[in-house]
Amino acid sequence: MSLKGKTVFITGASSGIGEFTAYAFAAEGARLLLAARRKDKLESVAKTALEKGASAVHAFDLDIRNQAAVVTAIEGLPAEWQAIDVLVNNAGLSRGLDKLYEGNIRDWEEMIDTNVKGLLYVTRTVVPGMVARGEGHIINLGSTAGELTYPNGAVYCATKAAEKSINDGLRQDLLGSPLRVTSIDPGMVETEFSKVRFHGDEERASKIYKGVTPLTPADVADAIVWAASRPAHVNIAHVLMTSITQANSLLFHRVQA
Numbered sequence: 001m002s003l004k005g006k007t008v009f010i011t012g013a014s015s016g017i018g019e020f021t022a023y024a025f026a027a028e029g030a031r032l033l034l035a036a037r038r039k040d041k042l043e044s045v046a047k048t049a050l051e052k053g054a055s056a057v058h059a060f061d062l063d064i065r066n067q068a069a070v071v072t073a074i075e076g077l078p079a080e081w082q083a084i085d086v087l088v089n090n091a092g093l094s095r096g097l098d099k100l101y102e103g104n105i106r107d108w109e110e111m112i113d114t115n116v117k118g119l120l121y122v123t124r125t126v127v128p129g130m131v132a133r134g135e136g137h138i139i140n141l142g143s144t145a146g147e148l149t150y151p152n153g154a155v156y157c158a159t160k161a162a163e164k165s166i167n168d169g170l171r172q173d174l175l176g177s178p179l180r181v182t183s184i185d186p187g188m189v190e191t192e193f194s195k196v197r198f199h200g201d202e203e204r205a206s207k208i209y210k211g212v213t214p215l216t217p218a219d220v221a222d223a224i225v226w227a228a229s230r231p232a233h234v235n236i237a238h239v240l241m242t243s244i245t246q247a248n249s250l251l252f253h254r255v256q257a
Contacts, residue, residue: 001230002229003029004029004055007031007032007081007083007084008025008085009088011088011089012035013032013059015038015041015045020221022034023045023052024222026049026050029055030054032056033060034049036061037062058077064114067121074125086136087122088224089123091114091118091119092114092119093196094156095108095110097153112159138182139183139227140166140167140182141186141220143249144240144248144249146163184220184227187241189215189219189220190214194208194209213245215241223241227239
């Protein structure tokens with residue numbers, strides 16, 4: 001399926017997987033709707049996406065945790081941007097790495113509000129239009145963490161298990177329509193993810209990747225575009241992907257320096 005001229009809405013597009021997904025769709029000639037909280041970084045991504053071949057870009061700042069803001073932003077899009085062909089629910093984060101009984105409540109709330117409620121808010125606002133038009137593809141970002149819980153990560157893992165259930169439930173609810181629903185579930189990816197998890201502690205974040213070869217954001221973006229470009233009758237339900245140095249969310253092969 002050609003993606004040229006298709007309108008692709010990507011949340012969390014200012015960095016990491018979202019940023020590289022924007023560039024991957026841009027290379028296919030797509031029209032990009034880019035949303036994130038960091039407007040300055042988002043504008044830089046938008047400029048680069050145009051240079052990489054996007055046929056048009058419309059970027060706007062959005063905190064998907066705010067349901068009213070999600071509705072206002074999406075329903076208030078210019079008329080030429082309202083027919084969204086592909087939704088990439090990418091925005092998400094992890095906070096902390098603590099035992100459940102010692103966890104930071106604010107960290108829990110931020111993860112649940114972003115990874116679960118924000119995903120639902122955007123989906124609930126965008127998908128009815130797809131149903132009315134009889135076409136569309138929803139691509140959700142999951143994780144190996146949603147397949148297998150790891151120590152000190154119970155709440156983050158729970159949010160990604162919720163994403164898996166939401167993804168599968170939505171696909172069932174849309175059965176009989178032409179819409180497609182996909183979950184892309186990567187393992188370790190070297191982005192700002194760990195820096196965000198540890199509230200900006202770069203030294204602690206860097207240790208996460210020590211001795212392993214993680215996936216890159218471009219690897220994940222490639223899988224997203226691949227799923228979106230399958231023939232219209234083909235639905236890729238799940239893509240579970242890791243680097244060769246990771247078996248699942250618990251097992252890694254680390255090379256000692």
